Amino acid sequence: KSGFVSIVGRPNVGKSTLMNNVVGEKIAIMSDKPQTTRNTIQAVHTDEECQVVFLDTPGIHKPKNKLGEFMVKSATDAFKNVDVVLYVVDESKKIGPGDRMIIEDLRSIKTPVILVINKMDQIEEQDLFDLMKMYHAEGVFKEIVPISALKGRNVKQLLKVIQNYL
Numbered sequence: 001k002s003g004f005v006s007i008v009g010r011p012n013v014g015k016s017t018l019m020n021n022v023v024g025e026k027i028a029i030m031s032d033k034p035q036t037t038r039n040t041i042q043a044v045h046t047d048e049e050c051q052v053v054f055l056d057t058p059g060i061h062k063p064k065n066k067l068g069e070f071m072v073k074s075a076t077d078a079f080k081n082v083d084v085v086l087y088v089v090d091e092s093k094k095i096g097p098g099d100r101m102i103i104e105d106l107r108s109i110k111t112p113v114i115l116v117i118n119k120m121d122q123i124e125e126q127d128l129f130d131l132m133k134m135y136h137a138e139g140v141f142k143e144i145v146p147i148s149a150l151k152g153r154n155v156k157q158l159l160k161v162i163q164n165y166l
């Protein structure tokens with residue numbers, strides 16, 4: 001199997017860390033400074049079962065200037081012309097305006113969307129359960145997969161889930 005997977009979400013949720021973990025190399029710059037990823041970066045994951053091109057996108061946010069506009073545009077372009085969209089969130093317990101905007105965009109596309117709850121290494125079990133319930137209620141996501149991109153927890157499982165949509 002093969003296909004294209006884009007990684008989208010608000011700045012700083014761990015998109016680049018996930019991409020680097022999946023391909024096992026430091027391709028995208030990871031940083032706690034938002035907007036470190038300015039362009040969409042591609043990397044290929046290959047194993048016995050599949051070949052997947054991952055697209056790491058700039059975080060989606062309200063653009064404040066021309067560079068911001070360009071970054072948001074390349075992120076939203078990543079919703080289309082791919083086989084799967086990974087929508088990455090972190091431990092935040094509320095769906096803020098930034099996330100609301102993205103979720104409504106995702107609702108309108110035909111591409112299957114997998115919700116990735118990242119940073120599970122710093123989420124209590126009960127909070128994780130509540131988060132999954134909250135996002136499930138949106139009715140937008142085909143699957144909800146908690147991971148820790150930094151620790152590499154559940155990332156293999158995520159790859160398996162992705163394969164079902166290629």
Ligand code: GDP
Nearest residue numbers: 012013014015016017030031032119148149150
């Ligand atoms: P991006 O803006 O979405 O690409 O986010 P980055 O990948 O650059 O990561 C932003 C910050 O979150 C960095 O300081 C990462 O080390 C941290 N981070 C990413 N994944 C995890 C995770 O699974 N657990 C924890 N605790 N921190 C993480």
Ligand code: MG
Nearest residue numbers: 015016036037
């Ligand atoms: Mg990034």
